Amino acid sequence: MAGAPDWRGPGPAAGERRPHVACQAFPERLAQGKPQQGFLPSFSSNNQSCQLMLLKTLQTNPYVKLLLDAMKHSGCAVNRERHFACEDCSGNVSGGFDASVSQIVLCQNNIRSQAHMNRVVTHELIHAFDHCRAHVDWFTNVRHLACSETCVRDRAILSILAVRNISKEVAEKAVDDVFESCFNDHEPFGRIPHNKTYAKYAYRDFQNRDRYYSNI
Amino acid sequence: MAEGAGWQPPRPCEAYRAEWKLCRSAGHFLHHYYVHGERPACEQWRRDLDSCREWEERRSAKAQRSLCESEHRRVQAARKHTLVWTPRQSPPADWHLPLPQEEEDK
Numbered sequence: 001m002a003g004a005p006d007w008r009g010p011g012p013a014a015g016e017r018r019p020h021v022a023c024q025a026f027p028e029r030l031a032q033g034k035p036q037q038g039f040l041p042s043f044s045s046n047n048q049s050c051q052l053m054l055l056k057t058l059q060t061n062p063y064v065k066l067l068l069d070a071m072k073h074s075g076c077a078v079n080r081e082r083h084f085a086c087e088d089c090s091g092n093v094s095g096g097f098d099a100s101v102s103q104i105v106l107c108q109n110n111i112r113s114q115a116h117m118n119r120v121v122t123h124e125l126i127h128a129f130d131h132c133r134a135h136v137d138w139f140t141n142v143r144h145l146a147c148s149e150t151c152v153r154d155r156a157i158l159s160i161l162a163v164r165n166i167s168k169e170v171a172e173k174a175v176d177d178v179f180e181s182c183f184n185d186h187e188p189f190g191r192i193p194h195n196k197t198y199a200k201y202a203y204r205d206f207q208n209r210d211r212y213y214s215n216i
Numbered sequence: 217m218a219e220g221a222g223w224q225p226p227r228p229c230e231a232y233r234a235e236w237k238l239c240r241s242a243g244h245f246l247h248h249y250y251v252h253g254e255r256p257a258c259e260q261w262r263r264d265l266d267s268c269r270e271w272e273e274r275r276s277a278k279a280q281r282s283l284c285e286s287e288h289r290r291v292q293a294a295r296k297h298t299l300v301w302t303p304r305q306s307p308p309a310d311w312h313l314p315l316p317q318e319e320e321d322k
Contacts, residue, residue, distance in 0.1 A: 075306065101315055102308060132304070133304060134302060135301055137301075147300040180297065182300055197238065205227075212226045216284055
């Protein structure tokens with residue numbers, strides 16, 4: 001999920017820019033400064049669990065390691081404290097990419113397992129990677145949003161409908177318009193990484209890219 | 217084609233072997249058929265593996281040409297679809313800047 005993050009808490013309708021997203025979503029943060037550890041016990045343990053799972057994902061998951069390297073190579077080195085935030089979110093959302101501040105939000109109240117964290121971080125890093133390498137108009141161009149969500153047609157449509165107040169027909173048309181191009185854009189993996197073996201091979205190819213391009 | 221004194225195969229020969237084995241695996245057949253509706257074509261990886269080994273053993277110019285052409289075709293195939301969005305020349309300006317909230321706190 002990407003774009004204007006109304007799932008980060010109550011606020012303006014989808015599509016509007018919000019300069020201070022975190023403050024509007026968490027009024028107690030605005031009043032007290034940074035959240036007090038231990039003041040809200042479930043917040044604290046959810047937050048801690050989220051941070052620990054995130055750290056493990058960043059250190060061990062092959063999809064994520066490739067994405068982090070590719071982003072560093074593109075000039076967008078990822079800093080855990082700056083580019084990730086563990087927060088409570090409304091609804092069933094697992095996470096999102098807040099393009100207005102270039103930050104990935106992880107929904108600590110909805111991510112319950114390491115495997116889930118791995119999938120969410122991979123998914124949101126792909127949005128971040130697209131944001132880093134291209135001029136993606138997250139807020140007003142539904143085709144751009146469709147492109148970043150494209151993997152399986154029906155799921156792309158559902159992802160768009162979750163963050164944009166548009167009709168199903170408009171979402172379907174956007175996905176169909178861009179599907180051929182975006183489905184075949186496998187960057188940075190160079191292939192569809194069906195499982196960790198493919199991701200490891202993709203990472204090997206990425207690390208080998210200098211030798212590759214200088215010898216073809 | 218980058219030919220010169222320092223040329224070497226674009227990938228280590230072991231990488232061609234690994235790709236060929238992966239391509240011929242049952243799991244890959246199922247993934248490929250599900251996505252594309254046809255069986256995968258793996259013979260080129262085998263030809264590239266043979267060319268790589270031939271170059272390693274005998275420095276065959278024919279093997280070098282064959283490998284280069286094969287990899288060129290792969291790169292062309294990957295690039296044939298035009299992107300929906302415009303690539304950036306440099307990363308987003310705000311990527312490394314502090315969050316707006318942190319600026320306020322200062």
